[in-house]
Amino acid sequence: MRVNGVHYEREIEPRMTLGDFLRHEIGLTGTHLGCEHGVCGACTVLIDGRTGRSCLAFAMQEDGSEITTVESLAQGGELNILQQAFQDHHALQCGFCTPGMLMTLTELLRDNQNPNETEVRETLTGNLCRCTGYAAIVEAALDAAQRLAAAREA
Amino acid sequence: MKPAPFDYHRPISLDEALDLLSNLENAKILAGGQSLIAMMNFRFVQPDHLVDLARIPELTGIEERDGVIRIGAMTRQRDLEFSDVIAQRLPLVKAGLAHVGHRQTRNRGTIGGSLSHADPSAELPMLALAQDATIEVRSTRGARRLPAREFLRGYLDVAIELDEIVTAVEFPCWRAGHGWGFHEFARRHGDFAIAGAAALLELGEDQTVERVSITLNGVDVTPVRLTSAEDVMRGRRLDAELICAAAAETRHLEPLEDAHAGAVYRRHLAKMLTQRALGDAAKAGALIASV
Amino acid sequence: MGVKQFGARVKRVEDPALLKGQGRFVDDVKMPGVLHACFVRTPFAHAFVRNIDSTAALQLEGVVAVFTAADMPQRMRDERMPMLVPNAAIAALRTQHALATHEICYAGQTVAVVIAQSRYIAEDAAALVDVDYETLPAISDLRSAVAPGAAVAHSDLPDNIASSFKMEYGDVDAAFASAPHVFEEKLWQHRGGGMAMETRAVLATHDPATDMLTVWTGSQTPHIGRRMMADMLDRSVESIRCIAPDVGGGFGPKAIFYAEEPVIAACALKLGRPVKWVEDRREHFMCATQERDQYWDVALAVDAQGRIQGVRGALLHDTGAFVPWGIIMPYIAAATMPGPYVVPSYRLDVRVALTNKVATTPVRGAGRPQAVFAMERLMDRAARELGIDPAEIRRRNFVQPEQMPYSVGLMFRDGKPLIYDSGDYPKGQSEALRIADYEGFRARQSAALAQGRYIGIGIGNYVEGTGLGPFEGVTVRVLQNGKVAVATGATQQGQGTRTTLAQIVADSVGCRFEDVVVTVGDTAAIANGVGAFASRQAVNAGNSATLAGTAVQAQIVQLAAQTLGVAPEDIDVADGQAMARTGNKPVLTFGELARLSQGMPGFSMQPGQTAGLENTAYFTPPQAAYCSGTHVVEVEVDPETGGVKILRYSVAHDAGNIINPLIVDGQVQGGVAHGVGNALFEWMKYDEQGQPLTTSFADYLIPMATDVPTCEIAHVETPSPLNPLGVKGAGEGGTIPAPAAILAAVEDALRPFDVHVTETPLTPERIVELLEAAGAYEQINSQIEERA
Known part of the structure; x- marks a missing residue:
């Protein structure tokens, strides 16, 4: 399995979920497990470029897959545009759901470069947040879309 | 909430998969896993x-072949959602797919998995029934084709044997320009519906309900x-009163009660x-x- | 001079690590050789444990141990868990044992613990532990619990009354006898949870070289946890270090000291290996404390103009199987009900009932949402019956700003007379109405109705005692690298505690915000601490920070003056340096001063000089600081489905002086989301046997991004005179009036059908039932036919 561009080989039990593999086998604890039944979305990662719940996948299934986690976003340690928008808009409080939010929005902003508020909110229904009441996350996503558009034009 | 131990098999051909299923005891098929793995994490399964x-x-x-859309069982819901063929030929299915779970689960969830899970509140089994879809199943003993109404046997129960795999679903298309409507009510966006309704209509001259x-x-x-x-409507002129x-x-329905x-x-x-x-x-x- | 940080929209220092996936939650702490725990929990709500057979579990490969109460230290065997807030009014001073000794009183209670090489194996083994139970009749419903002949929640208690008390002032019976109008309501609020996205977690390790027991715990109150743990493990407090690292949301339930904490610590001590337990979501639904379940039977007496003459009634509160936090919530509820209104006479008879369900303890709002719901439903009722606008009837009853400080006539939970320190309630409501365009609403409503759409508006007012004692401490220390280290017993579960304190310290010491390094949630960092609950940290820790920072700045001035040979009044401190105003304006940096403050080996200190640049302050508030606010909500109800959509949400909020508007707005918006959940979605259901029915996020519905609108927020700042910063708490105000306001709006939307709503969560199903009972559908059907 490749995770954030790095090749990993491990011998594991078939029942180990992808989430546990990322967190405890290869030490990428940025991906969080909030419910382990596929509702809260905190464990969302990109699996071959598409978002998926890492609690609803066994690591064995993803043998050979390309996994992208929150740890990949800040290239060279600098917050990327979406991450920076999160900080600017106070789109995180406890930060536990944040990695999943970021991965879901990473996919959205890749596939839909100019989403409206309804599209952002409907996409975010796959991720629960108990702290923020979502408003700042929605603002951050919309702002990031604009900043990304500006960056593309520049 | 960690699953109990199991052995994992990843066949690379249908025949290999069928062989495995015919030989293994207490085996389960893993499709998209979006319901199964959650149930395994709870150790319900x-x-x-x-x-x-x-x-x-x-x-x-x-x-698409001869007015029938054939969908491989492992086709992801997300690929159906963005399929031009589905959008053009099965607009009801397209509308219903928007209500299936969330983006992340549609990315992985499959049509065969959803049909086989047969949740009574799910959208895909309902759409298969609405469109009179045919479900193709295979085992080492051969292939069978079941209409959706026979396939969907009971609560989380479908009419296939333990060694059988759903391989494809065929949706016959309705006449171009047919009417369709999909409405469901869920507590929150993407939740399983409390109830939902799907309607297909073909109208003749003078707005007569033909189908x-x-x-x-x-x-x-x-x-x-x-x-x-359907009997009430067929052959009658469509108007508000008929609806x-x-x-x-x-009024004849006798729904089940549950926590929801x-x-x-x-x-x-x-x-x-x-x-x-x-x-x-x-x-x-x-x-x-009227166009 | 540096830019003043207090009051600025400062971006949080917490964010970069959390955004990069470099947060450090308990389960992220890597500990070589760690073992994993899984608790054996009873499936029954009420039973005797007859026998525990671990034989099969111990035979499983990878299992290290199975422990029961008999294996625990003596104090944990003999005594129950400590009660945090005892009160003379509690008849049944009852908490649970860390591991069950005999009787279990709610489904999920801890019976034994399995320690294994992985959580997977620990779960396998837990299923193999064979526990012989003798089941007992269980009591689930609150009202049934107090009915004659009810099954008792504890087999050795005569009944289920944990406590009964009365709160009153004035001659309420006389007021009711003479009032021209009396309105009665029977109200119910559901049981729900905090539902932090991170579940609870404990990791314990013992270092034999130093005899230090270190416990990482996802707690709001690690200092309290350490004291409790010291008692239960019979260890010195000094030999225990509790660390609450990044904590993924608190909301109240993580302020409790739970059985799992001392048990995991005891296992680590016994095995000589690190032991970790990470609660799973199902456990969280079953075993983390919950709140809200209350029945109110209340009446309001008003004169012909709608002026309140008196309020009286009865409150029945569900404490669940135990009372770990005493009777705080019903007490707060009873003291909160008068709210922002002049209530000349008041009496509430309160009963607290035991049931075989997990204990209730404060959840964001802590009894206040229920009290505000009761009061505001009565106000809406009076307004409707008397034909007075809901805003107007409230206006007529407000405590006026010139009446401050205002004594309500009750005692608050802090043992002090309930005296509102400050506030401008009329202004708060008028601000909220202004941003909600309340004046234009009736026109909007008529226009919508003409299109067959049902929209409504509702108002909720509240006053909340925040910033409760006893204290919180802050140590400020200037380091030789020029940084300013801040340590506090305050904790963070998302409130931005580090950012807020860094702002205050930067201002009070005189350094750059970026140079302040704050440590929270670590008992090694400061001797005494309390933690996060009751919207208390900005008041307690914030003021300690300003006191300690100011004291350190005085030390800096003193040392710089001595060193530079100028008068102290000629020293300016800013941006991390002290500068003389005289001569050629020599400068000493904080780093240089920190070194100087250490003196030289063998040399005496200068007269008056203290060792180091350091001060610890423990601010102790004299009483609660009362914040207040008004919520105005506009909703649309779909009568065909019972669906409710919130169209607009306006908040006026008075948290005194605001340290960081970015953070306070986030607290309000997040609080509202929790209130939306309480009003419309969240319902922890149990069956008649006390079995929890909603133990997943698919069954227990917390609001999603499509359910919570973006609030418009206005700040009304009336500084608290009770603390140097003039601040009040902001953590819970968003939640407290939300159910009252939302339900009022739903009722207003359905006014054409004269529907009356009295319970939360108000589900679509219930709305349809009410509409059906009101005969609404004949009317609606004819409209549908017209539209079709």
């Missing part, structure tokens, strides 16, 4: 073997066709949503017919 179908190329794809399909989810152990309402008369047929809703409310919703779905179908059908 504890298979000894999981047979993962993800690497079998022939189980994936969407193709009609009315399907409900969330009101029984499986999705159900509201055949008495109300059809929706009134929901009681029977009276589900019946109420069934009526309201049938009215809405038929209303939309009438508008879409009439509009296109």
